[in-house]
Amino acid sequence: MNSIINYLxxxxxxxxxxxxxxxxxxxxxxxxxxxxxxFLVSCIALLCISxxxxxxxxxxxxxxxxxxSVGLFLPGIFLLPLSGIHKKDTQIPQKRYNExxxxxxxxxxxxxxxxxxxxxxxxxxxxxxxxxxxxxxxLLSENSRYFDPITxxxxxxxxSITEHLxxxxxxxxxxxxxxxxxxxxxxxxxxxxxxxxxxxxxxTELKDYHLYSHKGRGPKSGLPIANDxxxxxxxxxxxxxxxxxxxxxxxxxxxxxxxxxFSGILASKLALYIQNLGYxxxxxxxxxxxxxxxxxxxxxxxxxxxxxGLLLTPSLGPRVRIAVVTTDMxxxxxxxxxxxxxxxxxxxxxxxxxxxxxxxxxxxPMKMTGGVSRWKINSDKCYHYWTVSGTDCGRCVIHxxxxxxxxxxxxxxRFGIKNNLLFRRMAVKLDDVFYRKIPPIKxxxxxxxxxxxx
Numbered sequence: 261m262n263s264i265i266n267y268l269x270x271x272x273x274x275x276x277x278x279x280x281x282x283x284x285x286x287x288x289x290x291x292x293x294x295x296x297x298x299f300l301v302s303c304i305a306l307l308c309i310s311x312x313x314x315x316x317x318x319x320x321x322x323x324x325x326x327x328x329s330v331g332l333f334l335p336g337i338f339l340l341p342l343s344g345i346h347k348k349d350t351q352i353p354q355k356r357y358n359e360x361x362x363x364x365x366x367x368x369x370x371x372x373x374x375x376x377x378x379x380x381x382x383x384x385x386x387x388x389x390x391x392x393x394x395x396x397x398x399l400l401s402e403n404s405r406y407f408d409p410i411t412x413x414x415x416x417x418x419x420s421i422t423e424h425l426x427x428x429x430x431x432x433x434x435x436x437x438x439x440x441x442x443x444x445x446x447x448x449x450x451x452x453x454x455x456x457x458x459x460x461x462x463x464t465e466l467k468d469y470h471l472y473s474h475k476g477r478g479p480k481s482g483l484p485i486a487n488d489x490x491x492x493x494x495x496x497x498x499x500x501x502x503x504x505x506x507x508x509x510x511x512x513x514x515x516x517x518x519x520x521x522f523s524g525i526l527a528s529k530l531a532l533y534i535q536n537l538g539y540x541x542x543x544x545x546x547x548x549x550x551x552x553x554x555x556x557x558x559x560x561x562x563x564x565x566x567x568x569g570l571l572l573t574p575s576l577g578p579r580v581r582i583a584v585v586t587t588d589m590x591x592x593x594x595x596x597x598x599x600x601x602x603x604x605x606x607x608x609x610x611x612x613x614x615x616x617x618x619x620x621x622x623x624x625p626m627k628m629t630g631g632v633s634r635w636k637i638n639s640d641k642c643y644h645y646w647t648v649s650g651t652d653c654g655r656c657v658i659h660x661x662x663x664x665x666x667x668x669x670x671x672x673x674r675f676g677i678k679n680n681l682l683f684r685r686m687a688v689k690l691d692d693v694f695y696r697k698i699p700p701i702k703x704x705x706x707x708x709x710x711x712x713x714x
Contacts, residue, residue, distance in 0.1 A: 273310045277303050283669050287694075290665045291502060295694040337682060343601070344681030351565075353469045354631030357552065359476030363643040366390050368477060389640045396647035400513065404650025408709055411510030412650065418517035419546075425524045426478065426548040428532065438538050442590035449493065449530065449591075458526055459498045459580060460573065462560025463591050466492040470556050478548060485550045489540060489586040493530065494557035496573060496580040497523045499657070501665050504579060506702050507654035508617065508645075510709075516652050519581040520546040527583035539589035546583075553582040561596040564603045568612045568621050568656045569637045572602045574674065577662025601678040602662060606635075609688045612656035615698055618645045621656060659699060661691040 284299030359365055360379070366386060369376040371394070380387040397403035400412050446463065453461045470492060471485050503515035524545035534541035544551050554571040558564055566572030573580055613621040620641035626633045646652055657663060664670040676683035 269310075273306065277306055280306065286667055286669045290667065291505065292695065294696065298694055339676060339683070340680060342680050342682065343678070344604070344684070351632040351634060352467075353555075356469060356471060356473035358474045359472040359549070360474055360482065361386075362476055363390075363393075363639045365476030365481075367393065367643070386640075389644065393640075393644045393647045396644070397650060398647050399650060399652070401647075401650050405648055406509045406650050408510040408704075411514040411708055415510075415513045415517040418514070418521045422517070422521045422524050422546050425521075425528050425543070425545055428528050429542065429548060440537060440539070440589055442592050445589065446592040453495055453526060453530065456526065457497060457522060458495045459576065460496045460562050462494050462557065462562045463593055464492050464494070464556065464560040464596075465593065466490055466551075466556075466586055467559070470551050470559070472550060472552065475550065489542065489588050491587050491589070491591045492551065492556045492560065493585040493587070493591070494553065494560040494562055495523060495526050495530075495583050495585070496557065496562055496571070496576075497526065497583075498576055499579045499581060501579065501658075501663070504654055504658040504663070506704055506708075507658045508649050508651050509701065509704055510651060511704065512654040512658075513651035514708075516581070516654065523581045523583035527585050531585050531587070534585070534587050534589050537589065539587055541585055541587040541589065544584040544586065546581075549584075551584050551586065553584050556584050557582050559596070561594065561599075564599055564606075565634065566602065566612075566660070567606045567610070567635045568660070569635065570657070572606065572660070572662060574599050574602060574662075574678075575666045575671075577602075577660040577664075578657045579660075579663040601684070604681075605662070605677050605684055605687070608685060609661060609691075611659050611661060611688075611691070611697070615655045615659045616642075617649075617653065617655060618642065620645070659695075661687065661695075664695075 280299050280303035284296045284303065287293075287296035287299055361383070366379070367390070369379055369390075371391075380390075397405075400416055401407065402409075402412070450461050466487060466489055468487050471487055473485060475481050475483050475485060497519050499515050499519045503511045506512060524543070527543040527545055531541040531543040542550070544553065554565055554569075557571045563571045563573035566578060568578060570578040571580065571582060572578055607625070610623045613619070613623040618641045620638040622635050622637070626635055629636045642653070662674070664673075673687060677687050
């Protein structure tokens with residue numbers, strides 16, 4: 261019996277030590293020094309505790325039995341299939357949103373113009389906060405808090421090229437439609453997009469609530485938007501974890517703009533491909549949207565809408581950018597897989613709200629807004645901070661626990677979050693321990709900052 265206990269004991273210690281060691285190495289490699297240190301110290305502590313009874317007491321079988329029982333029982337409890345997820349019906353907005361009312365559209369109104377006077381005549385409630393934001397330095401301004409000529413000008417270049425993609429929107433089908441095989445085309449499009457950089461891709465029926473009611477930006481500003489294309493293809497691309505970890509400093513807006521551009525390229529080439537087949541297609545890219553991308557991506561099965569109002573994906577959280585292609589080419593829809601665990605986790609975790617510099621994200625429960633139960637952020641507060649910092653911030657994105665790198669360690673944790681309600685609650689607390697509840701702003705590396713003595 262003693263021999264069996266010894267084998268089990270040392271087998272468990274070896275397995276747990278290897279796990280902690282590998283977790284520490286993985287954390288260091290992903291740039292998480294605090295988490296890596298905690299894992300390695302835990303590994304050393306485990307080994308010390310394991311050998312201590314041999315040095316102090318001769319009869320240590322009882323200790324080893326207790327140690328084994330606790331060591332096997334606790335992980336077992338947290339990994340049991342106790343999901344505790346309350347399936348909710350998809351929240352469908354009761355009315356369409358006018359893009360002209362979005363803060364990123366209102367910022368384009370110029371004081372003294374007829375458009376400015378006409379808008380605020382009907383929407384006077386926005387005028388004071390909008391003018392206050394106009395008095396700040398502005399996004400990518402050299403007078404803003406985090407201005408750096410390297411990262412800011414890289415972002416400006418990315419946004420400029422993204423604007424050029426808008427010109428492709430005027431292209432029309434060149435010839436009469438050919439009969440496309442919906443299954444074959446769906447398979448090809450998904451494979452092509454993923455091979456060329458898309459992180460995930462999903463297809464859904466285009467619904468009225470996916471679309472803005474009116475355009476708010478560009479030459480078509482003010483015109484109504486019609487639901488005249490039956491299908492929507494949602495594409496996500498990954499924002500680099502290291503670049504986003506400097507939020508809200510310059511690398512954040514540089515990476516954000518990079519992935520807006522990349523998602524726009526993927527969507528634009530897909531729309532052109534569909535047009536070459538003779539079907540109608542439109543790419544919805546940064547600054548040229550007719551759809552609300554997170555809603556389309558949610559209904560295409562790519563994630564859920566989280567506390568911060570962004571798409572929360574199962575493997576990258578909100579650390580993605582989205583583009584959409586709408587088309588009349590026949591396509592197949594897959595049954596939407598439930599990712600309700602991410603919303604359940606969101607109800608427990610308030611990390612994005614806690615780390616928001618201006619408290620624009622609600623810390624409380626969902627509330628009914630427009631006939632939909634959801635968290636509603638204060639977009640005016642959020643944008644006001646952008647005009648001060650000069651960047652699109654990103655603190656909420658990078659500090660979401662789901663935004664950690666998609667490696668074996670975090671996939672294991674996400675598996676536990678999905679399948680066990682106890683693990684879900686524990687994960688919220690452990691994330692604060694390993695990564696801090698309010699992480700400090702990281703110092704920028706030399707290659708991403710300007711130095712006069714270069």
